[in-house]
Amino acid sequence: MLLRQFTRAPNNMNLIRRIATNAILKNQTVTTNIDYNQLVLVDVNDKNGYATVTLNRPPVNSFNLELMMALSRALDQVERNNSRGMILTSIIPNIFSTGFDIRELYQADERRLREFWSVLQDCWFKLYGSTYPTAASINGHNPAAGCFFALCCEYRAMVRNSKLGISGARLGISIPLPMIYTMRSVISTRQTELALTTGTLFTSDDALKVGLIDDIATDRSDAFAKCEAFLDRFKDIPPVSRGYTKRSVRQKDMEEIAANRQRDTDEFVRAVLNPEAQSSFAAFLGK
């Protein structure tokens, strides 16, 4: 069982989470409800109804199939729980995610690769198409697929001195259409093309300038607080009509991606297995 149980948090959840996080940063053992064996942690703050979804695959939160599945299941839990909002973050002090686990891509088994992509597609539909408000608390570097998930959210706060972007071009990976649509839903088509064809990793200042993030935070708790403040903006807005409007804005992208799932999967498999990409992966892994 990869996921922690989705239990309603006690009223002092914020305090418990703060104690737990501080202890993690100091490498201490804590006896609160965080279980270190689980890949994605889901907590709900009973005071405001916001769920926190925390990636928990040290050392760098690289996405292998198991982490992707854990995220998919966590998003199901948030949906089922009728959360008032969701904050996506990472447990690792200065890293949100390194992107795909290169070991998942190097000399990949095609069946597993197809499953990996299919679960990634599921995550996209669940996150991009969610009706509840979403925010990404980017507590550190976020150079690839984690950036994709952050861009699916409605708001992003990133800690200063972190880098954010989709570096796939540098590894010889052609960027799939869903990624392009997702980035284009946040910044202009021209900036999307430039960012993706150069594999640019943006500093926090540049990311803010171009509109990839909404705020720069001083540290992880500031980023988290900014995300909560964003979600608070909807507290007096009726959730059903809000969700319907959000879905309507995103509907066209979702229909097109849904209609092309198989084609996107084939293209991803081709892109990963192409010799140029495989030699970059080998070089990365020192093979």
Ligand SMILES: CC/C=C\C/C=C\C/C=C\CC/C=C/CC(=O)SCCNC(=O)CCNC(=O)[C@H](O)C(C)(C)COP(=O)(O)OP(=O)(O)OC[C@H]1O[C@@H](n2cnc3c(N)ncnc32)[C@H](O)[C@@H]1OP(=O)(O)O
């Ligand atoms: C409907 C929707 C359908 C489709 C969706 C569409 C699109 C999908 C999304 C994206 C498409 C774009 C393509 C993305 C492909 C990728 O994600 S490939 C991964 C690219 N990532 C990178 O190039 C980042 C490389 N890593 C770093 O820059 C640094 O590691 C980082 C800044 C994150 C952290 O630095 P630092 O704290 O110094 O740590 P180390 O570098 O020392 O790393 C610690 C150990 O972790 C290993 N590691 C790092 N990254 C990876 C990785 N990606 N895979 C596997 N392992 C990794 C590193 O080697 C160290 O290991 P060691 O301790 O040496 O054993």
